[in-house]
Every structure is written in structure tokens, then in C-alpha cells.
Amino acid sequence: MEEQTQTSGSLYLPRMAEILQTRRLTEKENLFTLRLERGQSLAQHPGQFVEVSLFGIGEAPISVSSSPTRNGTFELCVRAVGDVTNAMHQMGVGEWLGIRGPFGHGFPVEKMRGKDLLFAAGGLGLAPLRSLIQFVLDERESFGRVIFLYGSRNPSELLFREELDEWAHRNDIEFHLTVDRAGPEWTGHVGVITTLFPGVAVNPRSTVAVTCGPPIMYRFVLIELLAKGIPESQVYLSLERRMKCGVGKCGHCQINGVYCCQEGPVFSYAQIKGLKEAIG
């Protein structure tokens, strides 16, 4: 799949998109289903992001949560945390917003074909990973084992509960869920995501690991993944930064000398291990 950035017209002119559906996922996160004007396809690559425009409020970089294999519409999982995202949560079906992108490099799906996949998502980190998981499930026969680890702070913050339920019941996904804290009604695993790793055996050379979560999680998850012997070039992570332009100009997302919006947001560990600003 050829990755492209939007170059026609003004670099900063968004395309318009209509909200077709909103779904409440948690107290703080909504899932928006959007369609571009004139039925255009977003043609995103799993792991890429868009700049969402709310005219009068501003722009915010948001990763795309749906796979290009599910065409015609796309989905954004949005936490109400800043100006744009809080205003977005006030919007409903039939309202419109602007979209620039998709931008950046997503997950290298071609390199992943035929490999076992180990996903490790923490909290909102599931949002960008879901685009790849959907892609993999839609072409399930092209991939080996699918091992899915997901950690959330507590049960009420779990995203995509219906899909989690579906994935948990599939026999072609090895599904592991944990929460940091839970009340007595929770019958599942309790503990941070790293406590799931001892229960997972992988063939390191044939495994590609993909992780996304808060910066603090990376420090510990990376140790686990590398300890399993997975090569650094086969460990991928998606980094969060404040991309204002999305095209390597504005400077905000730079990690040492690397523009996260262009070379990322998905990087292999081999790519970023020399970048001291990458995961702190």
C-alpha cells in the first residue's frame, strides 16, 4: 500500500467530513464514525493520523481507529481532554468537521505478513492499534498467531468493550486482559500490563510486537518484549506528540532531529532507541 500525504491545493486546507454516528465508549472517550465529502476515501494506512478541524476551535492530531479494509467511512476514538476534543464531544450525527491527512508512517503491514503478532495496548493506546487489529482480522489468513494484551487502569475505562468481548471469544486470537485496579465484581486479571507477559510464550524471531500506550508504559513493556528475544527491528510503537501541521514544518512534534509526524508516529524500537527524547 502506497502511503500518501495530501498535497493538492493548500497544505492547510481541510476536507470536510460528516459525523454519521457517535458511540459512547467510556466516560471520557467517544467513537466517531465519519465520512468525507463527496464519498472520498480517506485511504489511510493503519497507524496513520489525521488533523481534525473544528472551525473556530482549532485542530488536533488524532489517530485513525479503523482499518482501510472497512472503506467508505472511518472512525476516530477521541478522549475529551483538550479544546478541540471537548468540543467534539458536544457534536452529534449530521454535524461536520474538517480533516487533513492522513499523515505520517503507519504500521509496516507488509513486513508483518506471515509473522506472529503480539499486540500490547495500554489505555487509549488501543485507539491507533485497533486500525491494525481490524486490518489483521480482515486478512486473518495472512498472519500467524495473534496475541493481544490490553491493560486499562480500571474496568470502566476499557475501550471497545463489545469488540473485546468478540475478540475474547475468537479461537484465532490469544486474548489477555488486565486492569490495574478493580472492585470485587471484576473476575478477570488484576495488575499492570507487564504482569501478563510471563503467561505469553513467543517464537521471538517470527514475532512482530506492536505496542501503544502512555510513555511510562513503554519503558516497562519494551523491557518485557526485548527480554523475550524479539529483535529491536520487530518491535513497533506509536508515539504521541503535538503535531500542529502534520507535514514536518511547524516543529512541535520533533523528537531530537526526527519529525514524529513524518517519520512516525509509528517507529520500530531500532529506529528510536538512539533518540533520547523518544520515551524519556
Place this chain on the structure above:
Amino acid sequence: MALWILSKKKTADWAQRLMANYEVVGPVAKDGAFVFAPLRRPEELRLDYPITLQSPKAYFLPPEETLLRFRRGAPPEAEPVHQERRRVLFGVHPCDINATWLLDLAFSQDTLDTPYMERRERALIVGLDCLTPCDEHSFCKSMGSLEVTGGYDIFLTDLGEVYAAEAGTEAGQKLLEQYAEITPASAEDTARLNTVLSEKWTRFTRKLSLEPEDLAEMLEQTYDNPLWEELAKKCLGCGSCNLVCPTCYCFDVQDRMKLNLQEGDRRRLWDGCMLKDFTRVASGEVFREHRSGRLRHRFYRKGKYMYEDYGRFGCVGCGRCVRACLVKIDPVEVFNTLDASCKV
């Protein structure tokens, strides 16, 4: 390209004729200093200026500019704002020509930044050579930017009563032929120009202790140097260095609504990597929290990252940052101190 001779006394006439068809921006005196400003009268032009407070970057990347105008609705409407104004930037020194060259690369590599490129493509640059250093802070020769190998349409050199004018582009040649009173340079003029040019170099003495090509490797070795922490204790984190730097181009994007709450515009504004909020994300996390890290990032951009991305230095040695700095953080001292620590 051809070399021409232009009387200094006729420079104002040249500018006046240009003003009929262009906005002519040049160095003018303001409050005891010099700034690039649109000429209201040709005699305001002060080609004897040492250095301006700001480089001419504001004429390609204004401190604040409108990118789009929009109207809310279902669907909303948005229109880009196009730049039509034709400009002549008059009397641009070699440091600023080299800095503009870098900006051109930054705004055209990989993706064309439409607002910048529209302004840039409609602008002509009349360069003016420096025969003496502007003051004790400049180290342009050391950064290789006292020399210009392109990036101008016309380049002037002061030969006393006259300027030698070299056309660097076809457009520059036309600007001379159509608007200026010029005569072809004689063999004598050319010889005089060569003498003037060969004599200027020894006057520029302030320099780095290393070649600029070696800055990237030197910086690579000094990432954890204690100097960054020492400087951070002095640095006020005010971002003045970002503002006056001719190669700083980072920007923020903001929306403004009209009072009818239906229409508005999206603007971009200069931003600076020395400001703490520069790397803040919505969750509150700041990815370059410590001032030492922000200082290091700025110097790395100038000496290493831009060089690696664009093949040109992010510092042109103009000295504006130290002149503007309230605590006098001096790039020559910073680079030389780091370099010395590598040689111990």
C-alpha cells in the same frame, strides 16, 4: 551573469521606480536601530546599515498570518488565503540571504508550504555585500555565510561612489535593465571589485574553534555536557532568540472567530522551541520539560538537525540571538566551550 555599475546617488531613483510596481522593503532607521520595512519614500532606504533587529523572514513568514477563512455550517466552508503582493527585498546581507535559502528548503522539501511559497515566489531579493563585520557579535564568515553562492536576484557590492551589481537571475537582470540606470562594468571596475572582495575577508575575525561541518559530530558527543544545565540556570526561557533568529520558523496554529460566531479565520503565528508549552500535549504532558533540554534542542537544530535535513547550517552567524538575549548567551561561546570539552 553580467556585471553592471550603478551610481550610489541613483539608488533612490531606482527604488522609487520599483515602488510603482512593487512593495519595496528595505533597511530603514527606527529608534536608533535598523529594521526591514516597506519604504514610504525612497530616501528612507539606508544601505549603510550594519544589521537589522530582525531578518527579512517576516516578509515570507509573517509573525501572524491568515491561512484560511471559514464559515461554520453543514458542511462548513473553508477557503485558503492567497498571497498576490509582489515585493522587492532591498539590501539583504549575505547572512540573511543564506538564512532565506534554508527557509526555502524547509518550506519546500517533501511538501510545499503554500503560503510561504506564494510569498517567496513573488519576491525578488537585492543582496548587498558586507565589507566589514556589523559588530563584535557576528561570526558569519566562520559559518560560511559571508559568502553567497546563490539565493539572490541581484547582488550589490559597495565600490565607494558606485555599486557593482551582479544579476543572479533573469528576473534580476530585468529589474536592473528596466528600473535602474546602469552601465556595463569595465575591466577596471571588475579589477576594483576583485580587490574590494579580496580585502574584506581579513576584517571578519570572530570565529568558532571548529569548522561548521564538524558541529554535528561535536554536538553528538556533548549531549549530556554539564554546560546545558549551567546555561539553563542563566537562560530566562523567554524565546527572544527564537524571535530574532533568521532561520527559526516554527509556528503555532490558532483559530479566531468573528463576533457572529459563524465566520472566522485560521492563523499561524511564530512559536519558539525555548517556550515550555511548545511540546505540551492535551493530556498535559510536556515532552521537553527542562530548560536545559530546550536549549540543547535549539543549538542542535542550528548545528546539527537542519544541516542533516537540508544540507545547510541552521546558524548563519548573524549574532542576533546574543544581541537580543537578556543574559547574553553567546552561540560562539556555547559551541567553543562544548568543542573544548571534547578536546580535553
